[in-house]
Amino acid sequence: MTDLTTTILDRIRDVPDYPQAGVVFKDITPLLGDHVAFCAVIDALADELAVDKVVGIEARGFILAAPVAYRAGAGFVPVRKKGKLPAETLEASYDLEYGSAVIEVHRDAFSPGDRVLIVDDVLATGGTAQATVELVSRAGAHVVGVSVLMELAFLKGRDRLPDVDVRALVAV
């Protein structure tokens, strides 16, 4: 493992039975609170890609995506749960274990041809990421990649993003 991988894995806390019995939640707050680890993660997520905008997905995604935007000298665009953005929006739905959810982006969030990096904390089933890629594309911008802190590889989220450059700092 690289130093960064070790740094990250040492600071992710397993919380059993959250949000429900039988689930082990991967808590990234110890990582966020450690300034050396936090800054190293932001630097790694922002690495190399030349982008105009970074998209963050409400709410934990904002915590990584906004500093990546700052680090990359890019603008920040929030993708939010339905009803939270005040101006005209585009929306996309995705499946949850039970039912579905809707996310939105402002219709005027991008300039035509903007190169966009999507950043989130976790790639799980890929449903949210897939819906976000769809939203960015429909808004007239170009997705150059999806970068996440942590990939739950056994859920095969990557398979739902076949044409996208998906990067994860660690896989668990």
Next chain:
Amino acid sequence: MTDLTTTILDRIRDVPDYPQAGVVFKDITPLLGDHVAFCAVIDALADELAVDKVVGIEARGFILAAPVAYRAGAGFVPVRKKGKLPAETLEASYDLEYGSAVIEVHRDAFSPGDRVLIVDDVLATGGTAQATVELVSRAGAHVVGVSVLMELAFLKGRDRLPDVDVRALVAV
């Protein structure tokens, strides 16, 4: 007005009748999406204060607080709505126009004596900020200031934070 003030005010969009009729919502997404303005705002919010941790308040507060933490070389600590943090928490309630809300922070989020900057997008009535100051203090850390992008001065939120260094980049 300074250049930064003009930069900010030019990129805040008034959205009438959101979230309800008669309210004019101050939409900061055009500011966030402009990379020059976004980076200038983060630099200004991070200015001068030496801090160990930056606290962001869910959800829009994360968008400014996390890059301020990165810029300041500090750790990031999320304050979230009740039920969203997985480990043991402290909680505080504050009044809303109708009813009340509860926010939480992880009990182990700070080291004793940590110097903490609280960052949010808007200071309105000050209820959320006051509850956050209380949470940070109860968790054993020291609040060195509350910094916001925008202060709605007519709501007198500052009056609820008499012993706190409150800074706003613009007042509207």
